[in-house]
Structure formats: C-alpha cells, structure tokens
Amino acid sequence: MGRTSDTRENLINSAIELIGTRSYNAVGVQELCEHAGVKKGSFYHFFPSKRDLTLEALDLIWKKFKEDTLDPVFNSDASTLEKFGTLLRTSYEYQSSRKDCTGCVTGCGFGNLALELSTQDEGIRKKIEEIFCEWTRYLERVVVQAVEEGVLPPETDPAATSQAMVAYIEGMMLLGKTFNDPYMLKRLGEGVLQLSISRKETAEAYSVG
C-alpha cells in the first residue's frame, strides 16, 4: 500500500559518496538531501538522524566490499599469493580511480569514520569494530591456506597474522590518503606478506626492559 520510492537508497548512496570523500562532520543533512535530490522532510521520514543514515551506509559499503572484492577473490582457486596480490591490486586501482575523479585519495571508509567518530559515538565504533573482525576472519582463512601451501612458515599464528594484516592495510590506506598518492599503496602493498607472526619467537624478542 501507499507510494514507493528510491529516496532511501539515494540518501544512503549520497552519504557514501559525500561522507566518503570528505568526513562525517563536514557533510550536513542539507547537502546530503541536495545531492540525493530530496527535501529535508523526506530525510527524516526515512532516517531518525544523520547518525542512523551513516550506520546504514556502513552496512552497505561493507556488504558491497564483500560481494565485489572479498568473496570473488577468496573463494577463487587461486594461490594464496595471487589472492593477496589481487586484494592489494584492487585497493590500489580503486584509490587510483578515486583520485582521478575527485582529485583525492579518499582512503578506507571504515578507517576514516573510525578515527573521526570512535571516541564520540560508541555505536559507530562498535559497528566498525565488528567489520574489522569479519575482515580479519576472511584473511585468517587465507593465512591458514598459506601455511598449508608452505608460503608462510608453520609456526605462523593465523589470528595474530591476519589482524596484523588488517592493521597494515589500514595504515597503508592512511599513508596513501595523507600523501594523496595512490602509488603509495602499490609500494607498501609489497610488505603484507612479511607480516606472518609466529607468537613464540617475537613475543620474547620484545620483552626487554
């Protein structure tokens, strides 16, 4: 019954586009509405607040990232080396295209919002934490596979290593954005494989002082 419309989706996509290239606080409800071709009243018909829109936008980009990148890459029968390589290359190409059309390397939408809002909005922080956890689990499976293939050493701790990889990838995106240089991702990408952490060895190495 009643009318149907794609206003809801338009608003979510506008949020992804605008907040993704600038920041949460730099984009107002007004601008979001103008970009979506919608009046402010409609905004609050669909979303109780800007924050709730953002939460849904996070869900959507994570879903898309899984469908478009993570699943195709990690469900393929490629070697682990190829899988990591493809993931990194995809990130590089995406940031490259962002720079071409917006003038800026925009970085990772999750990392961006995490640093801007984690200390101020527990709900958003929690959501991104969960996304990072899921992402880590994706990588963990490949790390296990890599150990089986002999690409990573047998003492490798898959949980620690995959989390370190997520950290490294986020740091890579952060530097790419800071230097506004997509090529940074290409160069840094070469380091991910180095991150295989074997608990026993390294834990001791640092317990000085």
Add this chain to the structure above:
Amino acid sequence: MGRTSDTRENLINSAIELIGTRSYNAVGVQELCEHAGVKKGSFYHFFPSKRDLTLEALDLIWKKFKEDTLDPVFNSDASTLEKFGTLLRTSYEYQSSRKDCTGCVTGCGFGNLALELSTQDEGIRKKIEEIFCEWTRYLERVVVQAVEEGVLPPETDPAATSQAMVAYIEGMMLLGKTFNDPYMLKRLGEGVLQLSISRKETAEAYSVG
C-alpha cells in the same frame, strides 16, 4: 612593550587536548576558548582561524613527540631490538593512560587529523605528510643499524622498510582506537620487525595477473 600572556600557549594546549580526544570538526572555537579560560576575541587576536591554531598544535605535538620519545630512544646506545621495543612500549603506555583518564584510546593525533582533513585542507595534509616523512627518516636510521647488527637481512631496503613500519604503526593505532583497547597495541606491536622488505624478492612475488 605592552602586555604579555600565556593565552596563546593555553589555546594550543586546549586544541591538543580537545581536538586530540574528539575531532577537528567536533570541537568549536567557543569550546576551545572556554577550556583555555579565554574569550573568543582573544582567540582571534592570536590566531587568524581555527585552522591556523590546528597547524600550530600539530607543530607542537610533533616537537614534543621528538623530544620526549624519538630522540631519547633513538640516540641511546641500545640495540635496535630494544629501540623498537621501547618505541612500541611507549605508544602502548600512552594510549593506556589516555584510556584511563578519558575513557578512550585516542590514537595518533597525526593519523586522526590526516584522515579527517586530508581531502579538505591541503595545508594540513601537507604538514602531516612532512611529519610522516621525518618520522620515517628516524626509523630508517635504525633499520640501517639493524641490518648492520644482523637483526634484519642484508637485502633489506631501509627506505621501504621504514615507511612500511610507519604505515604499520599507524594501522596499529587505528585498530587500537577502533577496538578501544590499548592491549591491541601490545599484541600488534610484535609484528613490526617482520616488515623488513627486500625489494627484489617481494616485488616479483606480486607481479602476477
């Protein structure tokens, strides 16, 4: 001649404290003034804009970080392993204390502002880029030393490796903030040493597809 005051310093310190625990856009000029015990007119007597205050705040935290952490650690005659270990432990302890007194892991002030403002303010982006460059140079010297000590393999590329380390540390801080868990830094810290990149080997490993 004329009056003297510490209003300027107070404002810079307020900016470090407030923007550092929240975000640039979440803290207004008004609040900055209240925290510094100063009227808004005084603010604009010393700084042409909030942005300029922020630029100076960045200078100060970088200067302090060098004096309090980087210089003491890296000019010591400790082994490279101890140097990296101390740097990491200092980060952990600082974020730990932040959590104790603010309730939040606040992360790296440079990374925070970089992700929030890089696409919107070229001057701030450039300043943080320069800071990351200087930081990389600090680490590079230690990487060279580590190669000499035999802690890192002789094929190590010091420039690439030190940059990868900065990326990794920033990613570590990002995850620490996202999970609001200082212990994350402790666990992830164990991975830095793995990052020694030898150009020839890894570059080829990824040139698939």
Add this chain to the structure above:
DNA sequence: CTAATATTTTACCAACTGGTCAACTATCAG
C-alpha cells in the same frame, strides 16, 4: 609618569546546524 603597545572584553554577525511538524499528494490493494 607617560605613551606606545599588547591583550582582553563585549557585543555582534550572517550562515548554517540537526531536527520537527502538519499539511499535502501520489499510489496501491481491495
């Protein structure tokens, strides 16, 4: 003691913030 100067204060601004509400309109199921 004075005069030049540095700092502080007060009052003000237009533009914008996120958000509300009630009236209005299009649309779909029966």
Add this chain to the structure above:
DNA sequence: CTGATAGTTGACCAGTTGGTAAAATATTAG
C-alpha cells in the same frame, strides 16, 4: 472508486558555527 498508507513538501525552530570590530584595560620600556 475509495480509503488506507507511504512518501513529499515547505515552513519553522532554537542553538551553534566560525569570524569581526571597536572600545576598554593592562603592562612595560623609556
């Protein structure tokens, strides 16, 4: 054709945003 329902609209709100300008007040060097 009707009525319930879903979506749209525009006017409105109080509070805040970054920033301005001029008058008032300390302070210090000479």
